[in-house]
Amino acid sequence: MEFFKINRNIPFMSYGRYTTTISLVTFVLAVFFIATKGLNFGVDFTGGTVMEVHYSQTADLNKVRGQLTDMGLHDVLVQNFGSSHDVLLQVSLKQNVVGAKLSEMILDKLRQQDASVEMRRVEFVGPQVGKDLVENGALALLLVSIGIACYLWVRFEWKFGLAAIIANLHDVVIIIGFFAFFQWDFSLTVLAALLAVLGYSVNESVVVFDRIRENFRKMRKTEVAEIIDNAITRTMSRTIITHLSTQMMVTAMLFLGGETLHYFALALTIGILFSIYSSVLVASPLLMLMGVSREDFIKTEKVTEEVLP
Amino acid sequence: MNRYPLWKYLLVLFVFICGLVYTLPNLYGESPAVQVLPIRANLKADNALLQRVDEALKAANLNAEGVMLDPTSVKARFNSTDDQLKAKDILQSKLGDDYMVALNLQSRSPQWLTAINARPMYLGLDLRGGVHFLLQIDMKAALDKALETASGDIRSTLRDRSIAYSGVSRDGRLVTIKFRDAETRSKGAFELTQRFGGLAFNEKNGSNEILLLVTLKPVEEKRIQDSAVQQNLITLRNRINELGVAEPTIQQQGLDRIVVQLPGVLDTAHAKDILGRTATLEVRLVDDEHQFNEGSAAPFGTETFKDRDGSKLLVKKSVLLTGERINDAQPGFDSRTNEAAVHINLDSAGTRKFKDATRENVGKRMAIVLFEKGKGEVITAPVIREEIGGGRVQISGQMNTKEANDISLLLRAGALAAPMEIIEERTVGPSLGADNIVRGFRSTQIGFVAIAIFMIAYYMLFGAVSVLALGANLLLLVALLSMLQATLTLPGMAGIALTLGMAIDANVLINERIREELRNGNTPQASIHAGYEQAFRTILDSNITTLIAGIALFMFGSGAVRGFAVVLCLGILTSMFSAMMISRALVNLIYGRKLRLTNISIG
Numbered sequence: 077m078e079f080f081k082i083n084r085n086i087p088f089m090s091y092g093r094y095t096t097t098i099s100l101v102t103f104v105l106a107v108f109f110i111a112t113k114g115l116n117f118g119v120d121f122t123g124g125t126v127m128e129v130h131y132s133q134t135a136d137l138n139k140v141r142g143q144l145t146d147m148g149l150h151d152v153l154v155q156n157f158g159s160s161h162d163v164l165l166q167v168s169l170k171q172n173v174v175g176a177k178l179s180e181m182i183l184d185k186l187r188q189q190d191a192s193v194e195m196r197r198v199e200f201v202g203p204q205v206g207k208d209l210v211e212n213g214a215l216a217l218l219l220v221s222i223g224i225a226c227y228l229w230v231r232f233e234w235k236f237g238l239a240a241i242i243a244n245l246h247d248v249v250i251i252i253g254f255f256a257f258f259q260w261d262f263s264l265t266v267l268a269a270l271l272a273v274l275g276y277s278v279n280e281s282v283v284v285f286d287r288i289r290e291n292f293r294k295m296r297k298t299e300v301a302e303i304i305d306n307a308i309t310r311t312m313s314r315t316i317i318t319h320l321s322t323q324m325m326v327t328a329m330l331f332l333g334g335e336t337l338h339y340f341a342l343a344l345t346i347g348i349l350f351s352i353y354s355s356v357l358v359a360s361p362l363l364m365l366m367g368v369s370r371e372d373f374i375k376t377e378k379v380t381e382e383v384l385p
Numbered sequence: 386m387n388r389y390p391l392w393k394y395l396l397v398l399f400v401f402i403c404g405l406v407y408t409l410p411n412l413y414g415e416s417p418a419v420q421v422l423p424i425r426a427n428l429k430a431d432n433a434l435l436q437r438v439d440e441a442l443k444a445a446n447l448n449a450e451g452v453m454l455d456p457t458s459v460k461a462r463f464n465s466t467d468d469q470l471k472a473k474d475i476l477q478s479k480l481g482d483d484y485m486v487a488l489n490l491q492s493r494s495p496q497w498l499t500a501i502n503a504r505p506m507y508l509g510l511d512l513r514g515g516v517h518f519l520l521q522i523d524m525k526a527a528l529d530k531a532l533e534t535a536s537g538d539i540r541s542t543l544r545d546r547s548i549a550y551s552g553v554s555r556d557g558r559l560v561t562i563k564f565r566d567a568e569t570r571s572k573g574a575f576e577l578t579q580r581f582g583g584l585a586f587n588e589k590n591g592s593n594e595i596l597l598l599v600t601l602k603p604v605e606e607k608r609i610q611d612s613a614v615q616q617n618l619i620t621l622r623n624r625i626n627e628l629g630v631a632e633p634t635i636q637q638q639g640l641d642r643i644v645v646q647l648p649g650v651l652d653t654a655h656a657k658d659i660l661g662r663t664a665t666l667e668v669r670l671v672d673d674e675h676q677f678n679e680g681s682a683a684p685f686g687t688e689t690f691k692d693r694d695g696s697k698l699l700v701k702k703s704v705l706l707t708g709e710r711i712n713d714a715q716p717g718f719d720s721r722t723n724e725a726a727v728h729i730n731l732d733s734a735g736t737r738k739f740k741d742a743t744r745e746n747v748g749k750r751m752a753i754v755l756f757e758k759g760k761g762e763v764i765t766a767p768v769i770r771e772e773i774g775g776g777r778v779q780i781s782g783q784m785n786t787k788e789a790n791d792i793s794l795l796l797r798a799g800a801l802a803a804p805m806e807i808i809e810e811r812t813v814g815p816s817l818g819a820d821n822i823v824r825g826f827r828s829t830q831i832g833f834v835a836i837a838i839f840m841i842a843y844y845m846l847f848g849a850v851s852v853l854a855l856g857a858n859l860l861l862l863v864a865l866l867s868m869l870q871a872t873l874t875l876p877g878m879a880g881i882a883l884t885l886g887m888a889i890d891a892n893v894l895i896n897e898r899i900r901e902e903l904r905n906g907n908t909p910q911a912s913i914h915a916g917y918e919q920a921f922r923t924i925l926d927s928n929i930t931t932l933i934a935g936i937a938l939f940m941f942g943s944g945a946v947r948g949f950a951v952v953l954c955l956g957i958l959t960s961m962f963s964a965m966m967i968s969r970a971l972v973n974l975i976y977g978r979k980l981r982l983t984n985i986s987i988g
Contacts (some may be wrong), residue, residue: 078900078988080842128817176518176807180654196817198653202808204521209943216941223933231926268938272953275934276887279515279927283894286923314897320891321839323388325832325886329879332828334821336511337879362590 080313088308088356089301089364095357106253113256118263119199123169123206125178128197131190134160142186158335162196169203176200213267221245221269224278232285232372235366240281243359247277247350254346261339269343276322276350277379280315281359287311288363292370300369304360315356319348386914387977389970397970399859400962401756407864410494416450417469418491420631422458428483430458441479447472450493450857462491477629481786488649489631506867509874509948512822515648516656516813517653520621520805522641527613527803528558528606534709536560539599542580548573570595583608586979610641613803618643624659629876643805653812660807666708666796668739671750671766672699688756700763701751705742710735714796716789719781725789726781727765729796736776738906744772753780753796816893825878832882833859836889844896846975846986851892854968858888861959866952874948883958890927891964894920900987909982917969924964928957 088095119126137154140163144152149171157164163268165182172178179198186193221241228237248270255262287307293304326348330341419439423430435454438461438855442449450462463469477486490513492505536555541564543550547612550573552563564570574586574597583605587598614637621643634646646749650656672687683689710732719726731739733888742751754765767780774987784792813821816874836855840848863880866873899916907915935957938950976982 120723130816139805144972161885176657176810179810179812180657194814195653195812196814198810198812200807200810202521202806205519205809212941216937219941220934220937223937224930227933228928232701264943264946265879265949268876268949269943271934271938272883272931275931275953279887280889280931281925282927282930284927310901311897314893316896317843318893321836321893322883322886323831323888324835325882328828328832328835330659332824333879334824336821336875337824337828340876340879362957 078313079316080307082312084303085309086312087301088305089361091357092361092364094341096361096380099246099354099358102250102253104248106256107169109253109256110249115252115262116259116262118266119166119201120204120264121210121262123203124202125165125172125182126197126199127165127166127179127182127195128157129163129165129183129186130194130196131161131163132192132194137163140165140186140191143189144182145292147181147185163302167296175202190355209264216267216271217248218275220274224274227286228278228282232289233368235363235368235372236281236285239359239362239366240278240285242362243281243354244274244277244351246358247347247354248274249351251343251346254344260298260342263339265336265340266343269340273344273351274346277347277355280351280355283311283314283365284308284355284360288360288368290372292373296370301364304364308356308360312356315352323348387910389973389977393966394970394974397966400861401967403863404499404857404861406498406869407503408860410492410503411496411863412496413492413498413505415490416462416464416493416503417466417490418460418462418489419469419472419476419488420458420460420489421480422487423484423977430454430456432452434484434496435459437480438476441476442472445471445475447475461492462493470754485626485629487629487631490649495877500652502868504596504867504870506863506873507870508818508822509872509877510646510648510811510818511813511875512818512873512878513648513826514813515646516650516653517809517811518645518647518656518660518807519809520617520643520645520660521808522613522617522643523804523806524610524613524641527609528601530709530803531609532558532560532601533582535599535601539577539581542577543573546576548576552808558600560601562597564595564597567595570597573597575877614641614643617803617805621645621660628656628659642808649815657810662807665710665756667704667754667756667761667869668706668742669704669752669754670701670746671752672701673750675699688761690761690763692766696761700754700767706731706735707897708796710738712794714793716786717781721779724781725784726779727784727796729778729780729790729877731776731778736774739776740772740774743769744749755796764796806979820846821875822878825875825882829878829882829885834884836886840889840892843988845988847896847972848988849902850971850975851889851896852966853971854892854963855885857967858956858960860883861963862952862956865955865959868956871951871955872948873952876946877948877952878957880949880952881947884953884960887931888956888960888964889919891960892968893925895922895964895968896987899985903985904988909976909985913972913985915974917965917972918934921965924961928961932957 104281135156137156141152141154143166144154144214149167151168151171153164153166155164156256158164167178167182179200183193224244225237225241228240251270254260255266286308288304288311291298291303291307295306298306324339325343326344329337330345333341387717421430422435432454437460439449439452440453441837442461442877447455447468448464450464452459452461460471463472473486473488477482480486492499494503494505531751532555536553539560540553543562548562549569550562554561562573564573568587574588575846577584577597577599580588583602585600586603588599589596600764618635618637621635625635625645625647628647628862630647634644636644638644645660647656672684675684675687683699687699687703688702690700693699699725711729714727714729717726718724719727746769748769750766750768752763754761755764765780765784767782833855837852840851844851859881862884896915898920899912902912902915903909932954935950937955939954942950976985
């Protein structure tokens with residue numbers, strides 16, 4: 077079986093103007109939503125208390141809300157979680173005056189009405205912790221970007237490092253844009269997914285870049301645009317197949333992994349889709365734009381030739 | 386050209402077998418178990434203890450699957466959690482308070498596996514259930530307290546040396562001593578510098594005031610903070626021992642934080658009570674002269690506290706001794722009467738103060754008051770029989786061993802150097818933990834099967850080779866995680882699934898390369914060779930970039946995310962090995978010996 081039997085090079089570079097426009101528009105839209113709607117940060121970052129409780133019968137959310145209002149907690153997010161038996165409670169830090177004790181107080185209160193309430197999960201995050209996590213997350217993102225750019229610089233050329241990192245940060249911003257637009261819960265695991273996407277989608281660019289370098293060496297008389305087109309066309313089959321496989325795993329996680337892994341898998345899904353696009357249609361045009369040429373690779377070889385007797 | 390030397394095949398085989406052996410313990414699963422740990426330093430886990438446990442269980446008609454001894458404890462494994470809980474109660478009552486009896490999980494794998502250190506993966510709290518706390522130590526309070534004590538000592542030193550001063554006051558981190566003239570000040574400064582190495586003294590002349598400013602030296606500040614953390618760690622360890630948790634984790638994190646992880650703990654309220662206790666201790670005199678009247682205000686210079694039975698007691702306000710003078714408190718027995726007792730050890734300053742106080746107050750009662758969150762409670766109020774010197778105090782009478790235990794725990798609790806606050810809690814119930822394992826396992830399984838079907842359909846025999854390599858990759862990853870005993874969390878399980886999804890990339894790269902070489906008209910053998918060789922560099926490059934992301938996640942991630950990072954990094958290593966070595970070895974075995982190969986099965 078073979079999906080892609082392409083004999084001629086697809087002229088990706090001649091579409092450059094359109095694809096760059098598309099990227100720019102999605103990017104600007106993502107930034108726009110991040111700026112206007114903001115992210116729906118999870119309890120990991122904002123601090124607060126999240127509780128997941130399990131009832132043996134269908135839970136009456138209004139009753140639960142009433143009980144919480146009795147306790148003086150007026151603005152608690154109460155919703156079903158996964159099934160009608162499971163309830164998720166979310167109390168912001170502002171309302172929580174007793175700190176870590178709150179979860180026990182709530183559980184006691186809920187038990188008064190229905191002794192069968194089972195505590196499934198409690199997360200309490202104080203204000204000091206969230207700030208650290210945001211800082212560490214940002215630092216990790218920065219470090220990964222610099223690390224990857226440097227590696228590609230050493231392995232290829234600085235233009236490649238820069239193009240790859242711009243293309244992939246573009247993916248990350250778009251994922252964040254999605255989370256802002258749909259107001260999905262942005263938790264620590266989603267942050268981990270973002271960093272994984274960054275590492276993963278750089279893979280894409282690396283595979284294409286590798287081909288470009290190889291082509292520069294082999295196809296001495298060909299135009300730069302055609303070299304890049306050829307590299308993309310010939311790696312396309314691999315790109316699609318690989319992503320399809322990875323996406324199979326991620327889809328399994330998305331639907332079977334439970335609520336905790338849901339958003340993690342969602343971030344990965346968006347990341348995988350956009351990394352196909354960006355490695356082919358963002359990184360390579362950027363490379364053209366920066367004026368990559370055969371001399372970037374051949375230069376060093378010439379020097380060694382001169383030095384040798 | 387597509388043949389491996391024998392040693393390469395053997396290497397692949399060896400690695401594969403190692404992987405198989407170290408993965409094995411995970412398949413046996415775990416049984417509920419009870420762990421018996423000696424608490425006192427003079428007691429050891431030995432064969433005698435093993436025998437006692439065995440006999441106690443046999444006497445109670447409990448069938449243990451196995452009772453075994455390890456360097457620190459005795460463990461007994463059971464069929465059901467019912468038996469496990471029964472056994473815990475029986476053992477605790479038989480063995481007494483010198484041993485901690487904790488609930489635990491014990492691997493069912495056979496002895497020979499345990500002997501070569503093959504253990505199942507270490508599950509994180511989100512998979513096995515339990516509580517994770519992050520506690521922050523209030524360093525400001527610790528420093529304030531240290532300076533408060535210092536200003537008291539400064540006063541008594543100046544008085545002892547009869548150096549006249551008109552006042553010592555503390556304002557935040559600054560203690561100000563007022564002198565009448567510059568001469569006494571320099572004399573005072575000389576004396577104080579001699580005695581207090583950790584303090585810095587600076588002279589300052591205010592508007593017609595002659596002052597000596599006292600601050601903590603940075604070195605001293607650091608020392609106080611370090612010792613606050615250390616003392617809190619020790620206190621926490623002691624307190625958690627009382628909870629009876631197997632394998633608790635108590636670690637310092639950063640400068641002023643402590644992580645506490647209690648696997649399997651369900652009673653979080655109790656755990657929090659014990660951890661969050663910010664207690665100070667004061668020894669005062671009981672006022673027995675005045676009659677205590679309900680409703681009327683306490684007489685001047687006294688206040689009322691409840692004791693542990695709830696009845697009220699009139700106690701003088703002046704403090705004889707504070708908790709920081711107490712070095713240690715242990716439950717034990719009175720050597721003469723054999724009654725339960727609490728033994729207290731005081732430090733040198735405390736010894737002196739206590740000697741004076743007891744001499745002057747023989748026959749009176751003293752109250753030991755524990756203050757928690759601003760509320761005082763009288764732990765015990767014994768009568769002072771005689772002057773007590775030497776710093777060793779014994780409280781006895783009218784208590785049983787359990788009370789002696791509780792009191793000594795409370796006294797030690799009072800010795801906490803600085804208050805702590807829970808700033809993060811993550812509790813996962815055992816049922817959710819079990820669900821998480823099932824979910825993680827099922828999504829990996831289904832994803833794997835889907836990839837396998839697709840790969841075989843698309844690449845035929847080479848697809849099957851890729852799937853085998855992928856399976857080997859999973860095996861090696863699980864084996865590596867078990868060997869390193871890295872904590873497996875739910876994001877870690879996601880990491881396993883994701884690495885498998887990503888690991889297929891290397892196989893696809895190779896297979897596509899081989900197809901391409903074939904299209905270019907190369908012979909099958911040459912195509913296979915070129916495919917593996919050409920793809921190698923690309924695989925290396927792309928994996929290293931992912932590795933960079935993984936390492937950064939490991940460095941900056943916390944808890945569950947760190948678990949993901951570990952799996953990601955290890956997964957990259959195993960996937961590189963399995964794609965390059967294992968799949969190549971298989972292909973070489975299949976095609977390498979055929980000289981006139983005209984057709985290969987790659988779809």
